[in-house]
Amino acid sequence: MRGFEQPRLVRLAARPGTIAAGPRDGRLQVIDALHKAPYRDLASGEYIWRPPYPRGKPRRRPVRPNAQGHFDHLRPGTPAFSAGATFAAAACVLDIWEHYLDRRLRLRLNQRQRRFELIPRVRRLGDNAYSGVGYVEFGFAGEDPRQPYCENLDVVAHEVGHHILRAVIGPTPADAAAFEHQAHVEAAADLVSLVAILHFDRVVAHLLEETRGKLYSRNVASRVGEFRSEWSGRLEARTAFHDKRLEDVAAARRKGDFHTYGRPFLGAAYDVLVEIYESHLVRRELITRRLARRSGRATARSGRALRREFAARYRLNPDGFADALREATGDFARLLARAWQQTRPGPDTFARVAGHLVAADRRLTGGRYRRVIRQAFAQRGIVARSRRP
Ligand SMILES: [Zn+2]
Structure with missing residues (x-):
């Protein structure tokens, strides 16, 4: 996106030390799952499986903050950077909208799920991004591994937007509406x-x-x-x-x-x-x-x-x-x-x-x-x- 060719530094309204390795805070958690199948069927939207992502399933190590509690040491072009950028974008969009809504939002989760999952790099999603109850997950623009959607603020904001609107307005009515x-x-x-x-x-x-x-x-x-x-x-x-x-x-x-x-x-x-x-x-x-x-x-x-x-x-x-x-x-x-x-x-x-x-x-x-x-x-x-x- 023009104006975003270079990575931007994001400052969050969180005290240093409150964002743990993952990154993760009390509400959001990056899970850099490996070889992951999408939670939902791409064509029909039907759930094939659901969060929480099981402990035993393959994933990259959580990305650690530096000694000051920041994540600005991550190098662009690495999976660790993707993980940090996804968290920063999602948390930033929530910060901005909770300011205007003047309330803290509760994101909907599945049973036994503690935190909302951000899954930055899902190859099998193809040229797509998807979200559902308790998660957002991202593919790659043009299926190009150098173009992860999770590093595009517009894409992350739109997907998180779905969850903000669900929390504010409510669920999709089951009728003609x-x-x-x-x-x-x-x-x-x-x-x-x-x-x-x-x-x-x-x-x-x-x-x-x-x-x-x-x-x-x-x-x-x-x-x-x-x-x-x-x-x-x-x-x-x-x-x-x-x-x-x-x-x-x-x-x-x-x-x-x-x-x-x-x-x-x-x-x-x-x-x-x-x-x-x-x-x-x-x-x-x-x-x-x-x-x-x-x-x-x-x-x-x-x-x-x-x-x-x-x-x-x-x-x-x-x-x-x-x-x-x-x-x-x-x-x-x-x-x-x-x-x-x-x-x-x-x-x-x-x-x-x-x-x-x-x-x-x-x-x-x-x-x-x-x-x-x-x-x-x-x-x-x-x-x-x-x-x-
Ligand atoms: Zn959408």
Whole structure:
């Protein structure tokens, strides 16, 4: 992923010495299993077996911290580095989202399982990553042993995102509501990842350089999760979520393809983030209100003049743009966290979550983004459902 070509150092909100060899803490544990068969059947998702990974089964030695309790001595390109990176990414995503959710999450485990398993390198998963009750496990991009998915923060964040959403919203309903629930979870796990990667200064800097500050464009952030569509050969989904409305993905519903069906929701949420960001740019007087008004989904591709104007403003104060994006990311994450906490499994998930975003905004900002949220979702064919009659 661009902006992540080099390993990034991750600082966790844990005191030195609290992360033991593994790495492992009270909740998460890396198990570098060898010759492991996937827990679930790749095609059907059926469980073949389940965590806990038995003590007698082959595995690499747990990776030890250095004398100061850190893991930053591990060398890239080694299995030990993969193990450290997987733990760091998963723990970091949990840290970030527990901050916005303002609560400690309990990850669901199997019977007799003490800790949630992170399994960094599973060859037999192929070009894939997978999660289920009590675990996440990772294959390799292009099945290339030098490209472990466990070292890709976006991939780890998406998989951990599934577990965060399960803990916050609840299980998939067993009826006709299941499909849209699952489509929402796929989109929402991508949003968990988007917020997480925007907490890395290098990603923010890269994103703004790439777009010259104009986020209504095709860029590293708008493309989060795109490659996941390739895993199951859904190539048409690679056009990403830019212009997708719910009616455009009706065929996905018939085919039971909940990844593609979630794209309009993801696109609407991304537009909300961009609108919040532009409103912070206006408030900081980095762009004019007029420029923000002209910038929008409709002019994302056209508008060379608009792009030039953004670029000119960006060059004057790149740091200001970065601060605005960080602030917007925080606002956006708080809205999502609150909306998800209000959401329970049930029918019409998209409309309900959109409505909960409007309600969250009323509580958190007095309704500053009400119009923005309603419009972004309406443009995708999702009508925010109000809880007020
Ligand atoms: Zn997923």
